[in-house]
Each structure stands twice: as structure tokens, then as C-alpha cells.
Amino acid sequence: METILKSEITCPTCGHKKVEEMPTNACQFFYECENCKTVLKPNEGDCCVYCSYGTVPCPPIQENKNCC
Numbered sequence: 193m194e195t196i197l198k199s200e201i202t203c204p205t206c207g208h209k210k211v212e213e214m215p216t217n218a219c220q221f222f223y224e225c226e227n228c229k230t231v232l233k234p235n236e237g238d239c240c241v242y243c244s245y246g247t248v249p250c251p252p253i254q255e256n257k258n259c260c
Contacts, residue, residue, distance in 0.1 A: 195216075195251045195254050196254065197214055197216065198211055198213055199211070199246030199247050199248040199250075200212075200246060200247040201223060201232075201245045201246050202245055202246075202247075203227065203228060203232065203245070204232070204245065205228050205230040206227050206228040208226070208227035212242075212246075214242050214248075214250055214251055216251050219239050219240040219250060220240050220241050220242065220250075221233065221234060221240060221241065223245070232244070232245055239252075239253065240259065243259070
């Protein structure tokens with residue numbers, strides 16, 4: 193199965209959506225919404241902002257590997 197590298201992040205504060213390319217060599221723990229400037233952090237139990245707020249989980253999770 194091919195790893196998907198783009199995910200659409202939705203800000204839980206203002207609802208703004210943006211498609212971002214996920215890093216393949218590190219987890220992204222912080223993400224600033226370009227609309228309301230809220231800094232997102234992963235929900236408890238998630239490894240990164242893509243797993244919490246994205247439409248696609250991060251590459252390591254897609255590949256059934258440990259995330260950071």
C-alpha cells in the first residue's frame with residue numbers, strides 16, 4: 193500500500209482547513225492555524241497533529257510503525 197503524504201488539517205477552534213504535506217522523517221507535534229493562529233497539539237494518545245486533526249494519519253502510523 194502506498195503511503196499518502198498529504199493530509200487536510202481542520203482547526204478545532206475556527207474550522208479552517210488546509211492541505212499540508214506531512215514530514216516523513218519526524219512527527220509534527222505543533223501546528224499553527226493560519227486563520228486564527230491557534231497552536232494545535234496532538235490529542236491525548238495521538239503522536240502528532242495529523243493523527244489528531246488530519247484526514248490522513250502520519251506516514252509511520254500508515255506503515256504500522258511506531259511514531260516518534
